[in-house]
Amino acid sequence: MKPNKVFHASLITIVMIYLFIPLVATFLYSISTDWYRTILPEGYTLSWYKELFTDPRFLDAMQRTLFVCFLAICISVTVMVPTIFIVTVYFSRWERTLQGLVMLPYAIPGVVAAVGLIKLYSSGPIVLSGSIWILIGAYFVIVLPYMYQGIRNSMRTIDAIKLVEAAELLGASRMQAFWKVIFPNILTGIIVSTLLSFSTLFGEFVLANLLVGGHYETMQIYLIRRMSESGHLTSAIVVTYFILLFALSGIVMRLGKSSSKEGSR
Amino acid sequence: MKPNKVFHASLITIVMIYLFIPLVATFLYSISTDWYRTILPEGYTLSWYKELFTDPRFLDAMQRTLFVCFLAICISVTVMVPTIFIVTVYFSRWERTLQGLVMLPYAIPGVVAAVGLIKLYSSGPIVLSGSIWILIGAYFVIVLPYMYQGIRNSMRTIDAIKLVEAAELLGASRMQAFWKVIFPNILTGIIVSTLLSFSTLFGEFVLANLLVGGHYETMQIYLIRRMSESGHLTSAIVVTYFILLFALSGIVMRLGKSSSKEGSR
């Protein structure tokens, strides 16, 4: 087993470095005063962060993005959790159909979807174009695959069908079976899917720009607009975003762990 | 069981309609002469398709996109399949680490990644900015989660560890165990991952535009540039894209099925 170990370990190390370098570089850039033609930055400063957090435009954009993402994900959870539950437990014949449908957004590039949506809702009988509702509707569709896979896997892991059967035989109604038995056990799965969806939407630029770009500046649009002005500033945004995301994930995961004792995923 | 059936069926129907309407509308729009304020288009034509397929700019863009996507996915398959195999079978302690790393791109919005990459490679010691290699490198990272999940699931389904143990005890080397036993059984999984990755990259706009947009017009960039000119034309592109994708998937799936008799996924 020994001779191959070196080769294996180095292969893995390379993959890790490849994935990590951009992250580290971005971080350094966000706290550097100047960085040209040197391996490491010439000096360090926090002024980029200060500038960022005092910019009202940034705070507004952040608020808008959070609002749109939050709404889209809420709708998605509300619709998908019961749908997947019902299809998994009671209509297992329909499962393949649902999976096929729900995976479609994977196959539809954002650009293509935007074209379809704009054409449909700006020239057909219903005019929604330019409103944030069309963006939320599109976001709902985009996160479907993440929601579906996460929730579906959690249900499979706990063997939801058997648990529901057991609960029903013990006198629970379907609603009770869902709320008392299934929901607590797939909560972690839902939370993970939600975070994944959030991160995807947070970085979505094409739909935001095409559908509502002109009159509703979200984080992504703000980010790209400021990019040409200062690389340090955008790096600071990126780092802030990461810290937020990690903190959020950490808290939520811990909450999920202590409130329900299961091993979904 | 009967009284709830109606409710369930209608819920599912709504979800399906919601997902299908934009697709149908796009198709109708691509073959209509005019469509304002009416439920259905006023006349039908194939001229948009004719215009599209005779436009050399479209064909060039298509070629470029295929080239970039193809290269990125090839690299990804070549690197990830052996890596996942080695980590799964021989270094299972490292599995969680690899999973965490490889899932990062899910958490990194495209916009954010682009910023990091541009800053790193345009101002640091190595200057790659503007070349298509930086785009391919970024695409490699983007498709990591799809590749990882698909290949990893296939390996789990066939219980790769046990199969490798069995093969080794029968005298196979590690390479032989991989090529004769594991690879044929995960081929379907690899193909599915590849298709998913391809579809994701095909629709990726932000990185393409920010990293090489100025001097390398890919499909996505072409699509957005033409959108303002004619909605019918872009609808035709969308429909073409879908037909291509479905045909490709169909062929590849059938090939995969007949060449290896297994049930991965």
Next chain:
Amino acid sequence: MSYVQIDRLSKRFKETTVLNQVSLSIEKGELITLLGPSGCGKSTLLRCIAGLTEVEDGGKIVVGDTNITQLAPKAREVGMVFQSYALFPNMNVYGNICFGLKMKGVKKEEYKERVERIIDLVDLRGRENSYPHQLSGGQQQRVALARSLVVEPKILLLDEPLSALDAKIRKSLQTEIRRIQQELSITTVFVTHDQEEALTVSDRIFVMDHGNIVQIGTPKEIYAHPASEFVARFIGNYNVLKRAEMVQLVGEIVMAGDAFAIRPEVISLVPRGNEASAQSKNGWSVESVVRSMTLKGNVIRYEVETNHQKMQVDVLNTSDNHWIRVGTPVFMRIPAEECIPLQ
């Protein structure tokens, strides 16, 4: 009239007939097993009783005075234990056991004592606060049993409850399930593919094959008088001989029957030179030689060969029998009343 009446239950999955017009009745307080190889329809029948699988038109299930054929599972008042335990992972042992009572709206003050009693009954005292993943397989199955019993169902359904457990634990839980069932005298349907398990726990056994019930009887009846070659081979380790083979073995016979089944333990082995005792009772003595022996534990199984046949013979593993070795020439004594004619 019997407590449980099942009338012409059929079930088809696509092309396959899983249950073929099955009718049966169960007395109150009885434990019956549905016994058969995998795919014989025994689990499907159980799920039909529970209401988890819909039956085809024409079938009828009556429990007590109630026709439950169209009722939802929760209204049927049946308890069920699954092979995979199906405990609720988010609840501890106490929570799992109380679940049914809470769902039925029983007040905490009322059920407290009942839950304590059932915890003692299944011997889980001290584990009330453990979560399912902290328990062994055997303990998990006890929790599942307690959870089903505490709501006092009209029937208890056990779907291969012990198949996932080790041999040793399986046997001790068999005894325990039987004890609990008798203590509460609860009507029980036990599904298994293990004939020894069926013999051990049942009041009556229903042997199933290809969606039909092929024989019904007490363990003793089924074991000693199998109705067909299928049952004979499935329930025990019967020597099954065609009529011609039987004639070859013992000479002309007067009994009717195309084939005969002889259990290995009714045949006795007598040393040669002891023909007097070998000829005694009504039966046959056949000259033969011991070809192999296998220790099964409390029983030793010999393979004994005559000029025409090989037969299996079981004797108790005691020092009285240790004279029988491989190669020993013996008389094989077959009592006539233990030859069971088969159709």
Next chain:
Amino acid sequence: MSYVQIDRLSKRFKETTVLNQVSLSIEKGELITLLGPSGCGKSTLLRCIAGLTEVEDGGKIVVGDTNITQLAPKAREVGMVFQSYALFPNMNVYGNICFGLKMKGVKKEEYKERVERIIDLVDLRGRENSYPHQLSGGQQQRVALARSLVVEPKILLLDEPLSALDAKIRKSLQTEIRRIQQELSITTVFVTHDQEEALTVSDRIFVMDHGNIVQIGTPKEIYAHPASEFVARFIGNYNVLKRAEMVQLVGEIVMAGDAFAIRPEVISLVPRGNEASAQSKNGWSVESVVRSMTLKGNVIRYEVETNHQKMQVDVLNTSDNHWIRVGTPVFMRIPAEECIPLQ
């Protein structure tokens, strides 16, 4: 010197000692079983022999004249059959069986005949072109067996090969594995948690507990002379009595020992009023009453109660014994030589 020599093998996973300085030796052509409850280290020991689990420094495994401790699995020339079959799903039966020969570079002309012979040996003629998913569990395990045997390994390792199968198929495959092993006289290590399986197939049994081998012997030795209470309870359905209980039961005793083990089948039941025959040989007769009976198949198990103790007694299920019913007063005859003193 023995064919396989294992010397002070240890294995620790984090805090847990899975194997604790295990040493053992196996003769050429012998089939030994590693028997013990789950978690006793038996599978780990097997994987160490195969080279799939690395052993800690100081351990040594010698097969024939070769020290294989540091060799890669493929160089060890061992065959292994897994509980989960581990057949290659992309190859048919023939392809699976030939795999090892192809890997070893054997030419097609050379191995053709050998493969045909092994297909006949495991009784898979006619299924050569089937794929694993088209076969039943029992058939898949035959393929796995054939695949390991065709390369003529020095040792065959079987890791609970029958645990995933139905009771009936399990028993018939036990016999078949034993037959094939003897026909090829291949040195075999069989891991199981089922004591009946171990008794049926083994030349010698190695009983394991908590990473140690606690007793070694032929099935007969292990079964009739367990060295400790653990073995007595694990290998059979022994009545284990403390010295004080034994004295209560039969009066003063001269044998040394803190506890005594008595197998249920050596005790015989004699009708009351027949004291003469009950007193005959060297042993004790105890007045008692039959409390319950369980039909196990070829054996009936009685629970018999004296004033002080409950004892289990096994008798053969023959019409001679049908006078014994629940409530019958009997003499329980215990032969002195069958009381095994335990440490």
